Amino acid sequence: MKDHVELRSGAYADSVTLLQVSRAVQATPGVVAAQVAMATGLNLEVLESMGFDVPASSPNDMVVALRLDDDADVAQALQAVDAALAPTRPSAGDTTEAPPRTTGSALRRTGPGALALVSVPGVSATVEAMDALESGHDVMVFSDNVPLAEEVALKTYAASRGALVMGPDCGTAVIDGVGLGFANTVRPGRIGIVAASGTGCQQLLALLHHAGEELAAQGTDGIGVRHALGVGGRDLSAAVGGLATREALRRLDADPEVDLVVVVSKPPAPEVAEALARETDALGTPVELGLLGRGQRDLTAVAEAVLARLGHDAPTWPVHGADDAAAATGPLLRGLFVGGTLCDESMLLATEALGPVRSNIPLSDDLALDPGELLADTHTFVDFGDDALTQGRAHPMIDPTLRNEQIARAAADPSTGVILLDLVLGHGAEPDPASLLAPAIEAARADRPIPVVVSLVGTDLDPQGLAAQRDALVAAGAEVHLSNAGATRRALDLLNRSAGSTR
Amino acid sequence: MSQTTAPTVVTCGADMFADAVAGQAVDVERVDWRPPMPGTEADLAAVATDARRVEANRTAVEAMLGVTAHLVDVAPASEVLGLEKGQFLHAGPPIEWERASGPLRGALMGGAALEGLVDDPEDAVALFESGSTVSLEPCHHRSAVGPMAGVVTPSMWMWVLEDRATGRRTYCSLNEGLGKVLRYGAYNDEVLTRLRWMGDVLGPLLQAAVRGTSEATDVTGILTQMLQMGDEAHNRNRAGTLMLLRDLSPAMVTSAEDGGFAAKDVADVLRFVGGNDHFFLNLAMPACKLALDAGRDVPGSTMVVAMARNGTDFGIQVSGTGDEWFTGPAQVAEGLFLGDFGADDANPDIGDSAITETAGIGGFAMATAPAIVRLVGGSVPDALATTRRMHEITLAENPRWSVPVLEFQGTPTGIDVSKVCRTGILPQINTGMAGAVAGVGQVGAGLVTPPAEIFPKALAALAARVPR
Numbered sequence A: 001m002k003d004h005v006e007l008r009s010g011a012y013a014d015s016v017t018l019l020q021v022s023r024a025v026q027a028t029p030g031v032v033a034a035q036v037a038m039a040t041g042l043n044l045e046v047l048e049s050m051g052f053d054v055p056a057s058s059p060n061d062m063v064v065a066l067r068l069d070d071d072a073d074v075a076q077a078l079q080a081v082d083a084a085l086a087p088t089r090p091s092a093g094d095t096t097e098a099p100p101r102t103t104g105s106a107l108r109r110t111g112p113g114a115l116a117l118v119s120v121p122g123v124s125a126t127v128e129a130m131d132a133l134e135s136g137h138d139v140m141v142f143s144d145n146v147p148l149a150e151e152v153a154l155k156t157y158a159a160s161r162g163a164l165v166m167g168p169d170c171g172t173a174v175i176d177g178v179g180l181g182f183a184n185t186v187r188p189g190r191i192g193i194v195a196a197s198g199t200g201c202q203q204l205l206a207l208l209h210h211a212g213e214e215l216a217a218q219g220t221d222g223i224g225v226r227h228a229l230g231v232g233g234r235d236l237s238a239a240v241g242g243l244a245t246r247e248a249l250r251r252l253d254a255d256p257e258v259d260l261v262v263v264v265s266k267p268p269a270p271e272v273a274e275a276l277a278r279e280t281d282a283l284g285t286p287v288e289l290g291l292l293g294r295g296q297r298d299l300t301a302v303a304e305a306v307l308a309r310l311g312h313d314a315p316t317w318p319v320h321g322a323d324d325a326a327a328a329t330g331p332l333l334r335g336l337f338v339g340g341t342l343c344d345e346s347m348l349l350a351t352e353a354l355g356p357v358r359s360n361i362p363l364s365d366d367l368a369l370d371p372g373e374l375l376a377d378t379h380t381f382v383d384f385g386d387d388a389l390t391q392g393r394a395h396p397m398i399d400p401t402l403r404n405e406q407i408a409r410a411a412a413d414p415s416t417g418v419i420l421l422d423l424v425l426g427h428g429a430e431p432d433p434a435s436l437l438a439p440a441i442e443a444a445r446a447d448r449p450i451p452v453v454v455s456l457v458g459t460d461l462d463p464q465g466l467a468a469q470r471d472a473l474v475a476a477g478a479e480v481h482l483s484n485a486g487a488t489r490r491a492l493d494l495l496n497r498s499a500g501s502t503r
Numbered sequence B: 001m002s003q004t005t006a007p008t009v010v011t012c013g014a015d016m017f018a019d020a021v022a023g024q025a026v027d028v029e030r031v032d033w034r035p036p037m038p039g040t041e042a043d044l045a046a047v048a049t050d051a052r053r054v055e056a057n058r059t060a061v062e063a064m065l066g067v068t069a070h071l072v073d074v075a076p077a078s079e080v081l082g083l084e085k086g087q088f089l090h091a092g093p094p095i096e097w098e099r100a101s102g103p104l105r106g107a108l109m110g111g112a113a114l115e116g117l118v119d120d121p122e123d124a125v126a127l128f129e130s131g132s133t134v135s136l137e138p139c140h141h142r143s144a145v146g147p148m149a150g151v152v153t154p155s156m157w158m159w160v161l162e163d164r165a166t167g168r169r170t171y172c173s174l175n176e177g178l179g180k181v182l183r184y185g186a187y188n189d190e191v192l193t194r195l196r197w198m199g200d201v202l203g204p205l206l207q208a209a210v211r212g213t214s215e216a217t218d219v220t221g222i223l224t225q226m227l228q229m230g231d232e233a234h235n236r237n238r239a240g241t242l243m244l245l246r247d248l249s250p251a252m253v254t255s256a257e258d259g260g261f262a263a264k265d266v267a268d269v270l271r272f273v274g275g276n277d278h279f280f281l282n283l284a285m286p287a288c289k290l291a292l293d294a295g296r297d298v299p300g301s302t303m304v305v306a307m308a309r310n311g312t313d314f315g316i317q318v319s320g321t322g323d324e325w326f327t328g329p330a331q332v333a334e335g336l337f338l339g340d341f342g343a344d345d346a347n348p349d350i351g352d353s354a355i356t357e358t359a360g361i362g363g364f365a366m367a368t369a370p371a372i373v374r375l376v377g378g379s380v381p382d383a384l385a386t387t388r389r390m391h392e393i394t395l396a397e398n399p400r401w402s403v404p405v406l407e408f409q410g411t412p413t414g415i416d417v418s419k420v421c422r423t424g425i426l427p428q429i430n431t432g433m434a435g436a437v438a439g440v441g442q443v444g445a446g447l448v449t450p451p452a453e454i455f456p457k458a459l460a461a462l463a464a465r466v467p468r
Helices: A015-026 A041-049 A074-085 A103-109 A122-134 A148-161 A198-217 A243-254 A270-281 A299-309 A340-354 A401-412 A433-444 A466-475 A484-496 B015-022 B041-048 B053-065 B102-114 B121-130 B189-212 B219-226 B238-256 B263-274 B281-294 B352-358 B362-368 B380-393 B417-423 B454-464
Strands: A002-009 A031-038 A061-068 A115-118 A139-141 A172-175 A178-181 A191-196 A225-230 A260-265 A287-291 A332-337 A380-383 A416-424 A452-457 A479-481 B009-012 B028-030 B069-076 B087-090 B135-138 B157-163 B168-173 B304-310 B313-318 B326-329 B334-337 B394-403 B409-415 B429-434 B442-448
Touching: A002 A074, A015 A031, A015 A074, A015 B015, A031 A041, A031 A074, A041 A061, A061 A074, A103 A115, A103 A122, A103 B009, A103 B028, A115 A122, A115 A178, A115 B015, A122 A139, A122 A148, A122 B041, A122 B417, A148 A243, A172 A198, A178 B015, A191 A198, A191 A243, A198 A225, A198 A260, A198 A299, A198 A340, A198 A416, A198 A452, A225 A243, A243 A260, A243 A270, A260 A270, A260 A299, A270 A287, A287 A299, A299 A484, A332 A340, A332 A401, A332 A484, A340 A380, A340 A416, A340 A484, A401 A416, A401 A433, A416 A433, A416 A484, A433 A452, A433 A466, A452 A466, A452 A484, A466 A479, A479 A484, B009 B015, B015 B028, B041 B417, B041 B454, B053 B281, B053 B394, B053 B409, B069 B189, B069 B219, B069 B281, B087 B102, B102 B121, B102 B189, B157 B189, B157 B281, B168 B281, B189 B238, B189 B263, B219 B238, B219 B281, B219 B394, B238 B263, B238 B281, B281 B304, B281 B352, B304 B352, B304 B409, B313 B454, B326 B454, B352 B362, B352 B429, B362 B380, B362 B394, B362 B409, B362 B429, B380 B394, B380 B409, B380 B417, B409 B417, B417 B454
Parallel strands: A115 A139, A115 B009, A191 A225, A191 A260, A260 A287, A332 A380, A332 A416, A416 A452, A452 A479, B009 B028, B087 B135
Antiparallel strands: A002 A061, A031 A061, A172 A178, A172 A225, B069 B157, B157 B168, B304 B313, B313 B326, B334 B442, B394 B409, B429 B442
8 A cells, every 4th residue: 555645735625525525535446545634733633543644734735645555546546636626616607707705705796684604714714704794794603613702702793783693613593494504404483592502403493393293293283493593602601691692582582473482502601691581581572591501401301391381292202223121231321422512411411310421521620531532431421523623624413533433432442331422414414424323333333232322313304314314323223312311311221221330 | 584585695614504505595605715824814813803993994995085186286396395405215115225126226326317416327326325415215205106116306396186175295206208217217318318308398387287277187087087998097097198188288388488488398298298108197196195195094994005116125004004014025027028028127016106006996997998908918808807806805996986897896995904815815916017227117017916925914013903
């Protein structure tokens, strides 16, 4: 085998495109491994771990790293790289009119009311978002790794202009049924959601959609979601103080088509949560607060409270592939998540049952995993969507490489008793994520029957199709829940069934 | 959230999200985003979130667009600038004789001879090397601008433009024509003879004409018209020159006799002006400077207020950073060469004339001047693309200066340091090329850009001034 590594200065493509390029090149005959990526610190580590020798570079360089069979033609492989990198969109008829180069320039070309969706690397996101705000447009900032001070500056400016900043690190929004970022396709209705949490929002969307379908099947007027406005996971922190949540609530309160508003959030700063509770009492539209935290309700309980408030009983949340004979194969729980809020929710439930658990997004600082370490000799929860694990990489909903590696490591550890996973469907996610996760689950269970419990967050209207994804996971040996809280409780239950369980 | 249908979505970043939105039957406008100039990310964010910036740029742009330049006088530099013997103005940022390029040296040598400091221009080299009786200063530091070498000496006659709202004035020398001329670094007898005639006849007659014209010529208004007549006001000034002649001729004829000038003098002046397509450039430039100076010194503004070259350095000044020059090596233009001249004969970029691009015309208005695209080595589609591209790095459109072929879109106005760093798109300048050797004169014309590194330098200075 031989390696070919080259740097392309000045070349740029986003991490999702480069992931697709890497996969396309990897499928070329003679190519053993291919990694085309921007030379960020994290990507250089990955290249190093693959055994590539990368020359000195800057994060603005593109690295093309190829491992070829001895008789393979380097030029041919590079041709495949170039072909995969070539833009697929046809050029416009008028060659003197180039596409806009900044968000501001693009917004000048669209009418008023246009919404900006920014997903450039975090260091450049604020600049693009400001373009939208200063020309009076709302903006959704999907990008993570945006400094906190910049978020505060953006939201302070937006508040002075009555504009809405969804994000930074806002994974999900649904506006008039149009999904932005990672969003599920859901039944339309009269519920409004404000979410300081992307996957928390998606869990709520999935549960409410399922309940709506069940109600419709019984002939009851279904329920559904009109808007889901993401505000970014830090919006209810002390530093940001709920600036975007307040604006989102104002918008939804003013919308006559919204009967009920739900606020979901990662664990908020207590003083911000208290202020929010006071303010929501003063709104004309009823507000259900679903703020995660110790002693607070889980997301499924929040969905049930919303249903109750609208006069409906909650359905039985679906479970597939349950094996009554299953039992933990060791003392420890391994939670490996792509959704940060789903990870948070599971940790809160697990902590009640098991005591403190370690994580890269710990519930308190003393529970942090050691830097660079994702597995410890106690119960561990990893959020692969955390900023530190996505620098220069696509989100794990698109690029499962890191999590799949970690599933294998957890399975190889004899103390692993249960593996708890999530899988999120919807716009923006992998077209067939189960096909990438199922082999990892099968491999993990090859030597011993480690129970694998998955919360599969999605709807039957999502592009991937909920049923097909679920069936593929069940066929690989997983037990699949729609409710993440349900999946977590099941994992904890299985852990109790192991002989000689230690706490 | 009151709209019933989803709005257009502008996407900036991963194509996947644009595809996902487009797949839901929503209009998508995609930004062709690329990383900014290396190392500028933190400064860009600091400047973007400077609470003063939006309003500061609006203030600077409005001040600039609000200026109308009137031609109010023509007079010697000694009178209107207080320039004394031995004082020389030059184009571009500050420079000393030791670092001066060939054409700047040639123009200074010719200027010294014109002022009688030396008999033979060649003797001026020792004068400037010793430096004891002469001094060099940028035109820009005296509210003036000069094309190419931009050398101004006390006896040279200057256009005087005024913003009547404030009384502010700017100045520029009279244009000598093309070929062997002082501003391109030539200094032989032909050059000096012409300059003396300009001081003896052209200047005084123009002064009489300007003072005798009842309604002062609106230079900004002529620029509006000439941009619709195929001039971009940097490398093509034909329509502007003829409109100026139209405005000044009657008073020149009626006042000549009182001034003691013969009919032949009037005819010589009319022939000289009418035969020099670039004559109006020296009015376009101070008109642009008068407008841009109104946008100076607005704290927090990222608008470029001057781009100027001295043949060695290219410098810019920015509204939010006062009089500080941000400089880098001047580049050699790409374009067409006269006669047997080639790229090796050309001096790096020189002149204050990039003030026209700074104000949104010249290269920025290339789309309106298809007649000269070949002169600068381009095509008509290139010209349209250039003007459109400049809108990516500017803050506003000029409502007075519009481009008919682009549906009368205003010219791209107010270069934003931040947008240049974000897009890597450099201002496009139309320019003449001077010979690298003193005395040669013009060798060609073409297109040039500033050295990229001066924009990150200016950005860093802006970021350092953001209040914490």
